Amino acid sequence: MSVIVFAEIDGDHYKKSSLEAIGYGKKLANNLNVSCIAVSFANLSSSAELGLYGADKVVQLNNSAAFASDQGADLFSKACSQLGATVVIVSNTYTGKSLAPRVAIALNASLVTNVISEVDLSNGFTVKRGVFSGKAFAYTTLTKDVKVIALTPNSFDLSKDGAVVAVDSLEVSGDNSKITIERTEKASGKIPLTEAEIVVSAGRGMKGPENWNMIEELAGLMGAATACSKPVSDMGWRPHSEHVGQTGITIKPNLYVAIGISGAIQHLAGVSSSKTIVAINKDPEAPFFKAADYGIVGDAFEILPKLIQALKN
Amino acid sequence: MKILVCMSVVPDTTTKITFTDQNTAFNAQGVQFIVNPYDELAITRGLELAEANNGTVTVVHVGLADSEASIRKALSMGVHEAIRIDASPIDAQFVAEQIAPIASGYDLILTGRESIDYNGGAVCGLLGALLNIPSINVVTKIDFAGGVFSFERDIDGGREMLSCAGPVVASAQKDLCEPRIPNMRGIMAARTKPLQVLAATDVQTASKYISYENPVAKSGVKLIDASNAEQLIHILKNEVKVI
Numbered sequence: 203m204s205v206i207v208f209a210e211i212d213g214d215h216y217k218k219s220s221l222e223a224i225g226y227g228k229k230l231a232n233n234l235n236v237s238c239i240a241v242s243f244a245n246l247s248s249s250a251e252l253g254l255y256g257a258d259k260v261v262q263l264n265n266s267a268a269f270a271s272d273q274g275a276d277l278f279s280k281a282c283s284q285l286g287a288t289v290v291i292v293s294n295t296y297t298g299k300s301l302a303p304r305v306a307i308a309l310n311a312s313l314v315t316n317v318i319s320e321v322d323l324s325n326g327f328t329v330k331r332g333v334f335s336g337k338a339f340a341y342t343t344l345t346k347d348v349k350v351i352a353l354t355p356n357s358f359d360l361s362k363d364g365a366v367v368a369v370d371s372l373e374v375s376g377d378n379s380k381i382t383i384e385r386t387e388k389a390s391g392k393i394p395l396t397e398a399e400i401v402v403s404a405g406r407g408m409k410g411p412e413n414w415n416m417i418e419e420l421a422g423l424m425g426a427a428t429a430c431s432k433p434v435s436d437m438g439w440r441p442h443s444e445h446v447g448q449t450g451i452t453i454k455p456n457l458y459v460a461i462g463i464s465g466a467i468q469h470l471a472g473v474s475s476s477k478t479i480v481a482i483n484k485d486p487e488a489p490f491f492k493a494a495d496y497g498i499v500g501d502a503f504e505i506l507p508k509l510i511q512a513l514k515n
Numbered sequence: 516m517k518i519l520v521c522m523s524v525v526p527d528t529t530t531k532i533t534f535t536d537q538n539t540a541f542n543a544q545g546v547q548f549i550v551n552p553y554d555e556l557a558i559t560r561g562l563e564l565a566e567a568n569n570g571t572v573t574v575v576h577v578g579l580a581d582s583e584a585s586i587r588k589a590l591s592m593g594v595h596e597a598i599r600i601d602a603s604p605i606d607a608q609f610v611a612e613q614i615a616p617i618a619s620g621y622d623l624i625l626t627g628r629e630s631i632d633y634n635g636g637a638v639c640g641l642l643g644a645l646l647n648i649p650s651i652n653v654v655t656k657i658d659f660a661g662g663v664f665s666f667e668r669d670i671d672g673g674r675e676m677l678s679c680a681g682p683v684v685a686s687a688q689k690d691l692c693e694p695r696i697p698n699m700r701g702i703m704a705a706r707t708k709p710l711q712v713l714a715a716t717d718v719q720t721a722s723k724y725i726s727y728e729n730p731v732a733k734s735g736v737k738l739i740d741a742s743n744a745e746q747l748i749h750i751l752k753n754e755v756k757v758i
Contacts, residue, residue, distance in 0.1 A: 303640030388673035500741025512745035
């Protein structure tokens with residue numbers, strides 16, 4: 203019996219969200235009295251270091267073929283079965299989300315996504331998850347023998363008190379993917395929004411796309427990802443992939459800075475789980491000030507240069 | 516080309532979410548329900564593809580009779596026929612297992628990226644696995660040429676261009692299309708379009724919702740004077756220690 207964690211890479215390193223998942227898996231494995239195994243498709247020299255974050259063992263799948271959801275899920279599911287998975291943990295990334303449902307069916311498991319709490323084993327197997335796009339939380343009990351859990355990134359602290367562990371390889375095989383990956387485009391060095399610890403977001407108050415250089419400069423100095431409100435993405439000022447809110451992406455960074463966004467209920471839904479929220483708006487009545495920890499009432503075009511200058515100093 | 520779109524019905528985006536029965540059930544009183552916004556994109560793109568390829572679009576919904584107004588809306592957008600599976604949805608797995616038995620024989624199955632109530636984003640992958648066909652989530656483009664579907668989809672930090680022969684299931688993300696607004700002719704026609712009601716099949720439940728809660732409200736904003744905006748950076752660095 204084991205807790206299996208899917209270790210996902212971004213280029214040449216493991217994703218922080220996967221390291222969080224390993225720490226989560228280790229705690230759960232301890233409570234279940236089983237081992238925590240990190241499973242990776244990647245052949246990275248840093249695989250052994252997954253032990254530092256809690257993995258008792260790392261298993262590398264020999265098949266590092268292009269990762270389409272059907273084939274990837276099939277191979278990963280087979281590995282989970284061979285390793286005696288009782289719980290499978292992934293991170294709620296696009297990759298994790300494409301994998302988890304297929305793995306759940308393959309293992310006849312209960313599936314839960316958007317998980318933001320540790321597992322409560324006191325009465326069955328219960329977790330807390332985000333629902334209604336950030337407007338509420340729900341407690342759900344998983345009732346099948348095997349469970350697949352997808353964790354919301356940035357929900358769990360990293361622990362790095364383990365030791366380097368052995369990396370085993372495992373032979374798994376299956377049908378070829380029916381999907382052909384024609385091309386992949388990745389913005390290099392860009393922090394994925396859902397995993398960013400700091401997010402600088404702006405709305406209609408910026409008046410036009412030509413003014414985003416200030417937002418990008420501020421974000422760059424803070425090491426932040428950039429985001430935007432729905433009207434801004436609807437008008438095509440920014441790509442839809444930056445739209446946070448109820449019908450966009452729900453995020454949970456340590457710091458969310460909202461500039462020129464009024465704070466409609468749909469927007470707040472997507473960002474209200476952020477640990478610290480800063481609102482900058484010229485309208486003192488903007489609803490965002492009720493949802494923020496810190497606020498500045500004033501013109502973004504006067505405030506932003508001051509913030510940028512302060513960060514440079 | 517036969518296209519199936521899985522549709523859910525959700526509270527309007529402006530809804531303030533509250534709960535009843537000691538926080539064990541969603542409080543639907545006074546709530547306006549709508550077609551899930553991502554499902555509207557799936558329906559619209561499904562219709563465009565069907566129109567270009569001499570096809571039909573069927574919507575399927577797992578829910579009780581009170582969702583029929585939303586199903587009629589889908590029909591008024593141009594959908595040819597609808598199926599309602601008569602059950603109160605328990606979770607994504609329940610929904611996918613209800614839909615799977617009626618989902619064979621379609622070339623393309625579409626879902627929304629996620630429903631904006633339970634946000635699972637899982638039905639696409641679950642259906643793919645249950646039907647043993649490929650699943651492609653968060654697609655922003657779907658085209659069809661030479662018997663093959665081509666997709667563009669969001670991936671972490673970028674996008675991916677894929678191709679795949681049908682049958683295939685995909686989930687609709689923003690940018691796929693502009694949602695179609697029903698016209699008067701569509702609304703009239705929807706009244707007499709077929710809406711078949713099927714009994715639910717027995718499935719093993721995978722989860723059970725126990726209770727709900729709302730987020731804790733912030734304790735109050737600390738305002739910083741605009742003339743002294745630099746102070747924000749000082750606070751974030753030295754007090755909150757987040758940058």
